Amino acid sequence: MKDNLFGKTLQELEEVVTGEDMPSFVAKQLTDWLYKKHIQQIDDMRNLSKKNISLLKKKYQVGLIKHTSVQVSVDGTKKYLFPTANEKFIESAFIPDKNRATLCVSSQIGCKMGCLFCMTGKQGFQGHLSAGEIINQIHSLPEFDELTSVVYMGMGEPFDNLENVLKSVEILTADWGYAWSPKRITVSTIGIVPAMMRFIEVSKAHLAISLHSPFEEDRKKIMPVENVYPIPKLLDSIKSFDWNSQRRISFEYIMFKDFNDTQKHINELARILNGIKCRINLLRFHPIPDSPLASPDEKEIVEFRDRLNAKGIVTTIRTSRGEDIFAACGLLSTKKLLKELDSEKDF
Template identity: 60%
Template sequence: MEKEWLFGKTLGELAEVAASFGMPRFTATQIAAWIYRKGALSIDEMTNISLKNRRALEERYQVGRIPSAAVQQSADGTKKYLFPTLRDRFVESAYIPDGQRATLCVSSQSGCRMGCRFCMTARQGFAHNLTAGEILNQIRSIPESAQLTNVVYMGMGEPLDNADNVLRSLEILTADWGYAWSPTRITLSTVGVIPAMRTFLEKTKVHLAVSLHNPFAAERLEMMPVQNRYPIEEVVKELKKWDFSHQRRISFEYIMFRGINDSDRHVAALVRLLAGLKCRINLIRFHAIPDAPMQSPDETTLVRFRDALTRRGITTTIRASRGEDIQAACGLLSTREREKREAGSGQRPTGNAK
């Protein structure tokens, strides 16, 4: 049976491990230093822990970490990494270099249960949550790990549908005993899972991005079934209770669809919805996925939409498209890998969940 990972455990969880073997409490701090600061890949490397205690740990635990299974590179330098999970599935991470900035987009789930109509990951259906270790493994196990300036939880899955493991990974990323990253280097994206979003805002100082995509309830419901459970009006109402005037930033992601959400009435509705909230909107070109009828509007429409919002007092930007030649939008590479393996084993592919 696979041994449990130490990688991905918080300092408190490592203290519980040490206590279960009767080891001194400071052993947890030593283990954390080895696996997070020093990058140890084996328990045997932890030379300031006694040999007896190392052997005891090795009976039940391993450090953990999984190398990527494949990588695709775009002409613009973007890379998409494919990682196997501990449950024999696959997730993707997108590495995006941009001048002095290097961002990694990480996944938090294999598949997703949110069902957004425009998302390839949603077609997979939900498989399982990633552990904190599997989330951090994506950051630590790419060759560009040391060059990363930013991480966004914006890959496969809904991060706040896996809130416990995501919060553990954020604690490790930002704690002094972990990777000691500033929270301002991290952004979490959500469709608006209100109870978990509230906990996230209470427990972290990480930036928040909300997937909005349409300000009209009925139209958003057509695109995003989660609107039924967590209406965007209620999400925004909750956010208006919080202070975003200091270092923490709130933004809204708005994928543009030609003839669907790109009109003047959508501009007016966005202004009404977000009135009184210090925020920005990121406009995103839709990257086509197989068998999806939606298309991105032309550049003129994007610029007109951006300028109309900016004139009405909402800072709005158009996000540069990256990695289109490798289809960097999440879900495509992992879907193909799973279907390839299922075809090879004689199983019927099940990747078109509705």
């Protein structure tokens, strides 16, 4: 099995070329071909010598992966299915909106976090994506040239796969890579604190935190991570960083009827987020099978938003997109595509 060049950082490519006794500048040529010129195979790297091409081809391939299917929503959202190296599948959601276009990428196959409201969590965990598999969702997207932003809000918890997520962000933002502004990238987490702090230190991309309740005891009931990294520890860590730059932190808040939608919740959100320059994104809950949770009606969500704004917290309601093709927030899942062997359990 040949190793993939796509998804390697400049430093990793330098190790590849020096390992083959090529001059180190060849690594920079490789990043140009891989990330700027969108070549499909090593033979297309026209400024490499025949000898170097031959050497690379013995052990390596470019490693791009095409999507195997696409579903199109009535609202224009597209859900792409990509195969992974371990013969499983992931989904990515392309969301065009007027003069913007966002891609929601996956970072893992399935998810370990077990949040009560999430369809991905119901399929369990089948593996981490490599940096190449993360970037491939962007690079191999037919609408690549239309993209204005990428959000790591697809399948999986990005900070449970920190090294590959960091590497993918580096490739997206480095001069030798795609040279995107980090402001085009948002990484979302449920709050794995040590990994989140490392991300904050080494990356300049935006951060989104799935909060969903300001109360520890309530958050525990829907998000098991609260038992390990509770809200006070999470917010203390956030407050230790200066957010007064261009970098943005936002809190994601799925609205659940009779669970997190009262004035008490508004008051507590205002209290715990005091001192953090942030915004709240309210999300409608997209029901998943057998869920005990429900969404409040539209009027209640709007009122909740207005009351948070009145408290001085910039709050918006995220438009639901792609619900009819199960591409909306919390609905991505490739469980039906898992083979029987994949679901072998430890209990």
